[in-house]
Amino acid sequence: MNRKAIALAVLGAVFVAGCAPQQTAKAPDSGATAGTATADVTKPKNDYNITVNYELGMHCTGFDFTYCCVLPPYNSVQSQVIKTADGPRAYPELLESDEKDHSVLVDGKKRFKLAYGHIDNTYSEGSKLAYWNVPYDVDGDGKWEKNENVANAYFTHLYVYKDLKGTNPKGTSKDSEKLFVGIQIPVPQDNGPAGAAVPSPMKGGHLHYTGEKGTIVFTKSPVLDNVPIVLTNPGIWDALGLPLTPFTDTVAAKNPLTLVESDVQPYQMAQVTLVDADTGKPVLDSHSGKPVSFVGTSPIDIPNCANCHANKTANGDKYTLYKQEKAFWKGLGASDWIANLKATSISIMEIHDDKNGTDFLKNYRPNSRDISNRLGRDPVLCQKCHADNVIGVLQSKTHKEDGKEEVIPALTQAIHTVHQIKAPLPDSQGRTAACQGCHPAHRQDGSMEGYPITPDGKNAYADADNRDAAGGCYVGRDVHSNPGKDRDGVGTKEYLNAIGQWLQDNVSQIGNGQGGKGLWCTNCHNQLSRELYQRDNLQNAFLQTGTTLRNKSLEEIAAGIGVTMDQLKAMMDPKVVLNEKGEDTPGKSEILHTWAKDRLVPDIAVIALKGDGPLVHKDEDGDINVVPLSANPAVDIASLKLPEGATGAAAVPYDAATHGRDYWLSPGSPHCADCHAAPFVEGQGGVAFPINQPGKYSLMRYTKGHAGIACQGCHESIHGLYPVTPEVDKTTYAQAAMYNPDGSHGPLKCASCHETNSDGVPLIAKHQPDEEEVADRHEWNGKPIEHDFEAAVQWMHAYAPDLGGKIPEE
Incomplete structure (x- = not known):
């Protein structure tokens, strides 16, 4: 059925007032022509707008699971479909599915499907990925049987009873009634983990509508069965958890052993096309006569572990097995990069065995010529011991420490703590470079110039500024680190709270005429975000009514969380505190406080x-x-x-409730509301509890704004928010221009879906004599919004339904 008439602009820009957009890169041909402007009226350029995004700003994974793995491949395509307005008083419509077939999109009597895929990336397993072809004894009986592989081993902590809607017909938590992913529900090759229930293949698939409940699986916590994990919010079209790699089909056509680092393509292009439900033929846009098809960003990249673990930087003189492993693969003709990645796995496990008493390499055979199982055991999957909320593993195993049984720390806590202490990599400003040094930082053009970490694991900008790097998954990419944002599609002011204003004045200096370099990772990922979250008790998140510190002065915020002003400043811009060994110092470093055992957990x-x-x-x-x-x-x-x-x-x-603590859930992750003033904030949680909570700010990726449109639909995913810099992320840069009639690269403007006047405000905002009862809805601060774009943007954010992720009613 069709849903919702959309009340005003689909999305005005949220950040800084700007000038005409730069046309420095051309968008891919989406089958859409320029918007029509007649008598100062601008009309949408497309019959339908299909938003295309992924729930995270960058997924970090490996592609060779024969040794060990920190994170599995998992990229989703998420979309919403908006039928644009076809007249000055017409409303756009957010389209839903057939009630009996959630693969069919309905527009009146018309029936469509949403075909999806990735341009030049149609498969994974084989030359791009070793996952399904890597044996793993899933049931632990000592034999490798059918469907027993890493792909089926990774998500066995997730289960359903009947379907992906959370249905539990018997109201039970009995283990024998549970259908576990990878066991009772095997994962088909080149499919996401829900592929057996809702097909999500890499090629030839159609998006599936999540309906009124969303996509839900269950997991078990230490104190509760049937903890719901909402993988995708209600009201979204998605293909779930695709095993995407950063290698195109073209690149993978060569011997995979000869892949080099410049082959990594981090901003893969997802494409969603509207097709006839019966014939499968593309639907043509009336403006251009070309298919209704849109491209979006599927970010996927590989971490930089090898820069330290494939040489003496991490291994020193004590750990040497990596040398033999590297030599073995070089002898088979592998590139230096591939040989280093293989050696890195051995290095990590050798150090882990020595430091933690594990026996990962007990049966390792460095002199064997076998390339299928050199470990002599199943691959090491970190989440089999460490809790990790990001994939729904809420229980850790235990270990003996000083004779006591201790719970193994959460994976993110264990990894970040040891690396930040041992290798803080400060720049000249004292900010750690370990964020971008370890996390993905590859570029779309394949260039390794200006890379943030040297081949031997040093900070390339130790005597400069981390933000001078050529760009990566965040740095120099999105609106918060894009010095050119004011020239390229941003249409309104920043609307900052006291924290955001301090960061703009003292760190970012973008948008205030100072020619700054933007924010750094630790300005958002820090303990202060948790402190603010704990003290929220919101009634309406967009209007920020209820209890909160977020709209207070810095002095009031400091007093509210019980710190001095100097401590608050250190929390807003954490710095490395080096000791005599050149390590970051627990108890003194606010960066390490983010991962400390004794910090506040909301x-x-x-x-x-x-x-x-x-x-x-x-x-x-x-x-x-x-x-x-x-x-x-x-x-x-x-x-x-x-x-x-x-x-x-x-x-x-x-x-x-979870051994994963609050990491990567709403209380443990940054929020727009940390820096931006209402109404330019997330909605509150509820639908995705315990990932988010009612009365608290949700994560952006679970938030719906104007008329039930996902925030990401108009802004793109976090870390890649419009406008991005065209040199770093060409895919996202081109994406916004496919919707905006003026070809701008900032967030979607009102004219993307509405007919607008010369001020960019929808014509439906004009007061009509028969609309006395709703006239106040088109006013902001007592003034009409009809000719005030700035006010219109505030209005449409403020009056978004705050429903915790639910689909708004009519």
């Missing part, structure tokens, strides 16, 4: 108590389950009705 929920502990019930398998009472941890506890047997209630931190 509350997850209110649970029932019995005496001095939680009220628990046991399920059919004898598993202990606590009793949650409220997903809003800041709720008035006195207002809650206690269940039978409870003697009280209390809010508990994420530590109590």
Whole structure:
């Protein structure tokens, strides 16, 4: 059925007032012509707009799983389809699926499908990926049987009972009723982990509508079965968890052993095309006569572990096995890059064995000529021991420490802590370069000039500024680090709160005439974000009503979280604090505070108590389950009705529910609301609890704004927000221009979906005599928005339905 008339602009730009857009790069031909302007009226350039994005700004993964893996391949295509306005008083429509077939999109009596794929990237396994072809004893019986491979081993902690909508017909948590991904639900080759239930192949697939509930799987936490994991919000068309690699078909046509680092293509182009549901033929746009087809960004890149672990930087003189591994692969004709990646895996496991008492290399055979299983065991998958919220592993294994049984720390805590201490890589400003030094930083043009880390693992900008690097998954890429943003599609002011203003004045200096270089990673990823989150109890997130520190002065914020002004400044711009060994210093470094054991962990929920502990019930398998009472941890506890047997209630931190703590969930990740003033903020959570929570700001990737459109639909994904720099990310740079009638590269403007006047404001904002009852809706701060684009943009953000990710009603 068709959904929602869209009330005003699909999205005005959110950041800085700018000039005419630069035309420094040409968008791919999307089958769309320039917008029509008649008598100062601008009309949409397309019959339909299809947004195309991925939920993260960059997915970091390897492509060879024969040794070990930190993160599996997992890229989703997410879309919404908007039928644009066809008259001055007409409203655009957000299109949904047939109620009985969620692969069919309905526009009145017309029935379509959304064909998707990646340009020049149609497969993965084989010459690009070693995943399904790598054996792994999934059931632990000592034999490699059908479907027993790494691809089927990785997501066995996720399960459903019937479908991907969270249906549990028997209302049970009994293990024998669960259908586990990779076991009862094997993952087909070149498909995402839900591929058996909802097809998500690399080639020849159609997007699937997530409906009123979204796409939901379950996992188990240490204290609760059936923890829902919302993989995709309601009201989104998606292809879930594709095993995408950063190698095109063209590149992979050569011997995979000869791949070189410049072959990495981090900004893969996803393409979504509207086709007839019956014939499969492309639907043609009435403006151009060309197919309705749009390109979006699927970011996927490879970390830089080899720059330290394939040489003496990480290994020193003590660890030497990497040398033999490198020599073995070089002897087979491998490129230096491939040989270094192989050697890196051995280095990491040798050091881990020595430091942590594991035996990963117990059966390793460095002198063997076997290339299929040189480890003599199943590959090492980090999340089989370490909890990791990012893929829904909420339980860690334990280990002995000083004779005591201790829970193994969360994966992100373990990795970041040791690397930040040992290799902080400060630049001349004192900011760590370990972020971009370790995380992906490859460029679309394949150039390795200006790379942020040297081949032997040093900061290439140690005597300069990290932000001088040529660009990567964040640096020099998106609007927050794009010095040219004011010239290229940004249409409004920044709307900063006190923290954002301080960062603009003292760090970024973009947008204030100072010619700055933008923000650094640690200006967003820090402990301050958690402190603000803990103290939110929002009624309406967009209007920022309720309780919050975010709209206060810096002095009030410092007092509210219990720190001095100097400490607050250190939290806003964390710096490395070197000790005599050249290491970052725990207890002094605000960067390390982000990963410290003793830092604040925000509350997850209110649970029932019995005496001095939680009220628990046991399920059919004898598993202990606590009793949650409220997903809003800041709720008035006195207002809650206690269940039978409870003697009280209390809010508990994420530590109590997941060994992954709050990492990569809403409380542990940055928010637009950390720096931007309302209404240019996320909505609150709710649908995706416990990833996000009612009364708290959601993550951008789970937030819907104007008329139920995902924030990413108009702004693109975080780390790649419009406008990006064309030199670094050509795919995203071209994308916005496919929608905006003026060809600009900033966020989608009102004219993308509405007919607008000469001021860029939709014609439907003009007051009509028969609209007295809604006239106030087209005013901002008591003034009409009809000829005020700035006010119109504020209006449409402020009046977005704050529904926690649900689909808005009519």
